[in-house]
Amino acid sequence: MPTIVCMRRFLASSIGVTCAAALALPLALTSSPTAAVTRPAADSLPGSTQSLPLGPLGGDRAGGPSALRDQGLARRDVRPFSLVGVVWDDPAVELRGSVQVRTRGTGTATWSSWQEVETHNHEHAADPGTPESDSGRVRGSTAPLWVGDSDGVEVRVRPEAGPAERARAGTGAGEQGRPESGSGEHAQPEHARPQDQTLALPAGLRLELVDPGEHPAPPADPRADTAQGAPAKADGALQVPGRDQPGQTDTAAAARMTAEAAAASAVNADLAPLGADAVPALSKAETEADLIAAQGGDAARAKPYIGPRPRIVTRRGWGADEGLRERNFAYTRTVKAAFVHHSATGNNYSCSQSPSVLRSIYRYHVRSSGWRDFGYNFAVDKCGNIYEGRAGGVAKAVLGAHTLGFNTNSMGIAVLGSFTNASPPKAAVTGVAKLTAWKLGLFGANPRGATYLTSGGGNLYKKGSTVRLKVISGHRDGFATECPGRRLYSKLGTARSASARYQGR
Incomplete structure (x- = not known):
């Protein structure tokens, strides 16, 4: 699998159609990183x-x-x-x-x-x-x-219970009525199971x-209005106080960032200032102009199919402790497909708690499960707010750990919640549509189309097999699993159609 590694002092330029000049830290950080960047004491880190x-x-x-x-x-x-x-x-x-x-x-x-x-x-x-x-x-x-x-x-x-014990209890079915054998994730060959225990x-x-620890809010942006400084709008859309709008980097604040935090922010520096709490939204026209400029500014180039860039809360915006993850960033060649998941963390959270939920999942993925970073590339909460997941740059082809066997050349989107029995809010489905319209558009993918991925190994497709998948797929399309829950899975057709419309198809 192609993996491109970016050290914290050598920040990679964008991959594929988002190629741009190499991102640079402000002079205060690049000229004397040991003097300008300090690491908090271990016991002062949140969580x-x-x-x-x-x-x-x-x-x-x-x-x-x-x-x-x-x-x-x-x-x-x-x-x-x-x-x-x-x-x-x-x-x-x-x-x-x-x-x-x-x-x-x-x-x-x-x-x-x-x-x-x-x-x-x-x-x-x-x-x-x-x-x-x-x-x-x-x-x-x-x-x-x-x-x-x-x-x-x-x-x-x-x-x-094993088969013999279930038989004594009067049933030959497994948990929740599932058969004892089959092709699903709960299946196990009968000869491999203990028969009498x-x-x-x-x-x-x-x-x-x-x-998750407390995440102290940075100072409010003096250019932002009162509504933007509030924790949430009436419709539930999260507003992160601080540098939430495009503008110049606060060099004093940047100098107080750890090296890992500066690196995680700098890979988005062509989209937002260093230390920004959110990548600001762009109109469709602005997004198209940016993409054409990245491709070389050829006026004769065909107008791209890409949705307007949505507002994305950065890792700094939701309070990621950059000292937890591995320092390097890993990339694949492109993004050909998006896999939609549910986080299975339950639905008993408010949108103002979403950053805390993300910090908790992040710590669980790294400290408890032993992964290198947050597993998903993006998260979407019940109010439709979009969050940067695994570090490496929201516009880049970052290698995630979301869909066993199909992490290469794809991205993973987790809708926060559990949607096997509960229906996903309309705002969350719209958030998925807006995010995929933009991100898949950067790589020329049609949300209503199909693509081919090579399996890295799993319970549906053996390693090395070429698999035809929808460009926007559910996790269960690549692996026999309940994820993303039947109620969310049933909404993916709606998300595909809306995403294509946002792209102008």
Whole structure:
């Protein structure tokens, strides 16, 4: 797989049609980086992770014999957290069973009901055989679940019954009525399963509790009006205070950025000033003019099919701790397709909490799951706000870890929430359409079209096979999975049509 690495002091120019001059840091940063850029003390960085080993739960006699094989934690007080997940030692092992948690709101005596944590999360990962996948740091993990500000937790992990045990219980079906064998992600050859006992849980189960930390808002932009300085507009659209509009870089603020933060911001410097909290929106005419200029300014060139550039909250805007991720950026050759996901973190968040949700997922992906960075290239919240995901530049072909087997020459978009049973808000579907109209347009892709990708290996397509996929696909098109949830998946046709209209097709 072609991978282009960009060191923090050598920032790559754009890939493909977004080629531009190499991005440069302000003089204060490039002339004496050690003097101008400082790293905060480790204990001053926002956010934290509590990792608690799980043990046998043998006291629940009402649960029958299987309860003796359950693992978990009894109710306990913990430091405040907002997101929860479970990890284990071997990423090649699946957790076949259920994970349930209940939590207590911070400063209250009120416990939630039991909540299900999505256990099938291995399909969101780097492709097999890549440096990220083979780093030795990757762990098996469930999807993370957003529970809000909490300081108490209880968890139980129950293994799936084996075929013989299910037969004794009077059913030959697996969990949720799924057949015992088949081609889906829950399938396992019958000869590979224990016949007379409950399936074993993975070794080294640990509960991960993530506190996103506070993200102090930067000073309000004096050029912005009062509405822009507010946390959110009446329609729910997030407004990040600070340098949210095009203009000159605040060199004093830039000098206070860490080297990693400066590098993550500088790869967007042809779109927004260094240290900007958002890439500002452009009209369709402005977007087309920018693209034609990037292609050489040939007046005879055909008018491109590209949607207006949407406003994108940068990693600085949502408070990414750039010290967590690997320093290098990795790229592929182009962006031929977009895979739409749901984050499976639940729907109990407000749009003003979206940055906290993102900081929690980011910390979980890196510290708990062992990935190099946030897995998705972009995120869209329930109000349609669009966020920069994995670092490397929003206009570039950044290599993500979102669709196992198809991360090369694609991008991943996570809609924050769970959409198997809940319908995605219209604003979120519109956000996907606007983002794909612009980003796919940069690389000449038709949102209503099809393309070919080479599989890096997965449960639907063997490694090296050439696969025809829709340019805007759901995760389940490349991997047998519930993602992005049936309700969101059913809206992808709407997103394709709207995206093509935004491109002027």
